[in-house]
Amino acid sequence: MARLILRRLAATVPVLLLVTAGVFALLHLTPGDPVDAMMAESGDATAKASLRRELGLDRPLHEQYAAWMGRLLRGDLGHSIRNGEPVIENVSRRIRPSLQLALLAMLVSLLIAFPVGIVSAVRRNTAVDRAGTSFALFGICMPNFLLALLLIFLFGVTLRWLPISGYTDPLEDPLGGLRSLVLPAVTLGLALAAVITRTLRSSMLEALGEDYVRTARAKGLSEWRVIRGHVLKNAMIPVVTVLGLQLGTLIGGAVITEYVFALPGVGRLVVDAVFARDYPLVQGVILLIALGFILSNLLVDLLYGWIDPRIRYR
Amino acid sequence: MLRRAARARLAPFGAAVLLTALLAALAAPLLAPHDPLAQDLGNTLARPSRAHPLGTDNVGRDLLSRVIWGTRVSLLAGFASVAIAALVGSLLGIVAGYSGGRTDGLVMRAMDAVLSFPPLVLALALGAVLGAGLTGVLVALGVVYTPTFARLMRGQVLTIKARDYVDAARALGAPGWRIAWHHVLPNAAAPIVVQASLSVAFAILAEASLSFLGLGIQPPAASWGSMINAGRGYLQQAPWIVFGPGAALFVTVVGLNFVGDAIRDALDPRLRADT
Numbered sequence: 287m288a289r290l291i292l293r294r295l296a297a298t299v300p301v302l303l304l305v306t307a308g309v310f311a312l313l314h315l316t317p318g319d320p321v322d323a324m325m326a327e328s329g330d331a332t333a334k335a336s337l338r339r340e341l342g343l344d345r346p347l348h349e350q351y352a353a354w355m356g357r358l359l360r361g362d363l364g365h366s367i368r369n370g371e372p373v374i375e376n377v378s379r380r381i382r383p384s385l386q387l388a389l390l391a392m393l394v395s396l397l398i399a400f401p402v403g404i405v406s407a408v409r410r411n412t413a414v415d416r417a418g419t420s421f422a423l424f425g426i427c428m429p430n431f432l433l434a435l436l437l438i439f440l441f442g443v444t445l446r447w448l449p450i451s452g453y454t455d456p457l458e459d460p461l462g463g464l465r466s467l468v469l470p471a472v473t474l475g476l477a478l479a480a481v482i483t484r485t486l487r488s489s490m491l492e493a494l495g496e497d498y499v500r501t502a503r504a505k506g507l508s509e510w511r512v513i514r515g516h517v518l519k520n521a522m523i524p525v526v527t528v529l530g531l532q533l534g535t536l537i538g539g540a541v542i543t544e545y546v547f548a549l550p551g552v553g554r555l556v557v558d559a560v561f562a563r564d565y566p567l568v569q570g571v572i573l574l575i576a577l578g579f580i581l582s583n584l585l586v587d588l589l590y591g592w593i594d595p596r597i598r599y600r
Numbered sequence: 601m602l603r604r605a606a607r608a609r610l611a612p613f614g615a616a617v618l619l620t621a622l623l624a625a626l627a628a629p630l631l632a633p634h635d636p637l638a639q640d641l642g643n644t645l646a647r648p649s650r651a652h653p654l655g656t657d658n659v660g661r662d663l664l665s666r667v668i669w670g671t672r673v674s675l676l677a678g679f680a681s682v683a684i685a686a687l688v689g690s691l692l693g694i695v696a697g698y699s700g701g702r703t704d705g706l707v708m709r710a711m712d713a714v715l716s717f718p719p720l721v722l723a724l725a726l727g728a729v730l731g732a733g734l735t736g737v738l739v740a741l742g743v744v745y746t747p748t749f750a751r752l753m754r755g756q757v758l759t760i761k762a763r764d765y766v767d768a769a770r771a772l773g774a775p776g777w778r779i780a781w782h783h784v785l786p787n788a789a790a791p792i793v794v795q796a797s798l799s800v801a802f803a804i805l806a807e808a809s810l811s812f813l814g815l816g817i818q819p820p821a822a823s824w825g826s827m828i829n830a831g832r833g834y835l836q837q838a839p840w841i842v843f844g845p846g847a848a849l850f851v852t853v854v855g856l857n858f859v860g861d862a863i864r865d866a867l868d869p870r871l872r873a874d875t
Contacts, residue, residue: 304713315729427853429805431812432828432846435835443836538720542809546832556721557813560728572725576717583716 290591294584302580309573310354313565314347324367324563337367341566363570368562373570377552383453384551387474387540390467394475395482402479403486408513410491418483425480430539434473434546441469451548470547474539478532485528489521496520523594530586534579611862617855624671634662636669636822645838654844657827658834663844666822670845673823674852677737677807677816678800684742686796689749690788694780696750697757708754711747719744720809727815737816741803752795756788790867797863801856808849824849 313320321338328334342350357364363373406418442450449466456463493499494517502512541553548554552571559567624631634652640660648655654663696707714722723740730736760766760783769779810816811825819826824845831841 300709301712301716304710305716308713308717312725312729315726317731320729423854423857427801427805427850427857429808429812429849429853431809431825432842432849435828435832435842435846439835439839439842443839534718535720537718538809541720541724542813545813556724560724561814563728565729568725568728572717572721575721579718580716 287588287591291588294587298580298584302577305576305580306355306358306573307351309569309576310351312569312572313341316565320565324565358573363573364566366559366564366567368564368567373567373574376555376567377571377574380550380552380555382455382457383549384540384544384553386456386463387467387470387543387549387551388536390471391474391478391536391540391543394471395478398475398479399482399486403483404490404513404518406483406487407490407494408509415487418487422480422484422487425476426484428477430473430477431542431546433476434469434543437469437473438546451546453547453549467549470543470549473546474536474543477539478536481528481532482525485524486521489524490517493517493520523590526586526589526593530583533582533586537575537579610858614855614858614860614862617851618859621671621675621852621855624668625675628669628672632662632665632668634665636661636665637820638662645834645841647838648840655838655840657830657841658838661820663827663841666827667824667844667848670822670824670827671848671852673734673811673817673821674804674807674849677734677741678804678856681738681741681803681807682745682796682799684738685745685799686749686792688742689746689751690753690785690792692746692750693753693755694757694784697754697761698776698780698784704754707750711750714743714747720806723806723810724813724815727810732815732818734817737807737810740810741806744806745799745803748795748799749792752791753788756791757784760784760787794860794864794867798857798860801853801860804849804856805853 316323321334321341321343325334325337338344342353345353361374365372366376369376402418402421406415409415438450441448448469450469452466454462454466456467490513499512499516502516503509507515537553540551541556543549544551544553545557552575556568556571556575558564559571638661640656642660643652643656644658644660646652646656646660652662652664654667656662657666692707692711696704717725723737723744726740726743727736730739757780766779766783769783774782807816808823808825808828811823812829814826814829816825817823819830827845828842828849831838831845834841
């Protein structure tokens with residue numbers, strides 16, 4: 287396992303370097319002068335010159351990159367040009383709602399996907415299976431912003447059961463907090479549930495046809511024990527792969543979900559920073575999101591090794 | 601068997617949706633009953649009626665006409681961004697797979713770096729620096745989808761490079777570009793076409809998401825994502841502002857998925873999802 291961890295960490299280093307270079311280059315992709323774009327409404331040449339100096343844009347590119355990397359290695363991701371606060375502080379203030387949303391969405395998706403996927407596979411080609419596969423298709427094709435608006439229309443506007451926007455911290459007010467996060471979590475979790483359902487169903491069908499399942503049945507095990515002990519366990523690897531692959535979609539979905547439901551999370555921070563043309567903040571947050579994404583993928587890879595020992599020695 | 605039969609029924613549905621969307625996009629000026637930009641402040645938030653089958657929006661514009669014109673943006677964004685990604689990605693994949701060594705390492709690590717960003721977040725960041733509008737969206741989505749094609753093409757090239765007919769061509773003295781063009785590319789094309797057909801639906805969803813966030817086509821021009829965003833504030837009084845473009849987007853994506861599946865089944869039977 288240690289070898290697997292080291293190998294994966296070593297493979298991550300060059301990618302990390304290229305990711306930082308890409309995020310650095312982001313500011314320089316702006317057509318024209320990035321300072322003009324950031325201070326579009328200001329005609330103050332002195333203020334622009336001062337911002338240019340502050341961001342180091344008056345220096346040659348390689349010096350800018352070296353200075354930026356130097357600050358990065360010291361943990362300085364830069365400052366927002368709007369509120370002057372360090373990027374880290376901006377993000378740490380917003381991280382809690384995002385994590386709560388992601389966890390709840392994951393929970394919603396597993397609570398839906400496992401029963402639907404298992405029943406679909408076990409009752410293959412029945413009405414239940416067709417309903418399950420239709421649900422999966424619906425979840426995959428439904429844009430999450432549209433689903434969010436439909437849920438708001440149904441549960442917020444028509445039935446008035448749940449709040450349509452805003453955030454209450456579940457750690458301070460559990461009931462109010464959960465109420466404020468139910469619709470966003472369902473919005474975000476449904477697409478994930480659809481993908482997991484589809485994968486679980488097809489990997490279970492594959493496992494159900496294996497010899498060891500026939501042997502287990504021949505031993506007289508109950509169908510539930512066959513599924514729990516033999517089928518589900520072997521069907522889990524594709525599910526973990528898909529969970530890893532879907533992390534990016536989940537983060538992207540969180541950006542939109544937080545935007546629609548006005549949740550003060552990191553996703554909302556990205557959108558706000560983009561519209562405020564606060565490029566240092568955009569760079570910092572994007573870099574942090576990419577780092578989080580790389581780390582999560584690393585964890586998923588290690589999880590593989592844990593689930594399937596054969597992978598450790600490959 | 602049942603599933604394949606169901607799929608066979610679904611493919612014509614997908615093709616019909618795609619043809620309808622193409623027709624709407626190409627003949628938008630002829631099909632749209634009203635000018636999609638013409639405001640009618642005396643008839644705002646009107647319910648669906650015979651004159652306005654999908655109703656009108658907050659400034660009295662006919663929603664059906666805007667949905668029809670929006671088809672152009674969605675299809676253009678979906679197909680063009682995937683075409684950019686397929687072209688650039690395939691070229692990078694051929695270069696990486698054919699050259700091997702350091703070039704291969706550098707290109708593929710760069711692709712890994714692009715894949716290290718969540719797709720929508722990367723598109724958002726690129727859209728932010730390139731500026732709102734169709735060009736920014738096409739480039740952003742093109743970049744996002746490029747690594748998938750590069751990886752796929754590289755894998756194909758590595759397999760095909762080891763085949764006897766490539767060795768034979770090399771022994772006959774064919775230059776590298778000729779081998780790549782005449783032998784590698786035609787044999788590697790099928791999986792690229794399959795991937796492209798499966799990606800278009802997701803590119804359309806991504807364009808709609810960017811437009812919804814305000815980074816795509818700018819108002820007053822019609823795009824499904826921006827129309828849905830504009831309808832957010834009127835869910836209580838006029839939910840049809842969201843329903844029309846929402847249904848168009850959903851049906852198009854479902855249809856394109858069916859078409860993508862059918863193309864995959866036709867071109868690459870090994871990938872056929874029988875289970």
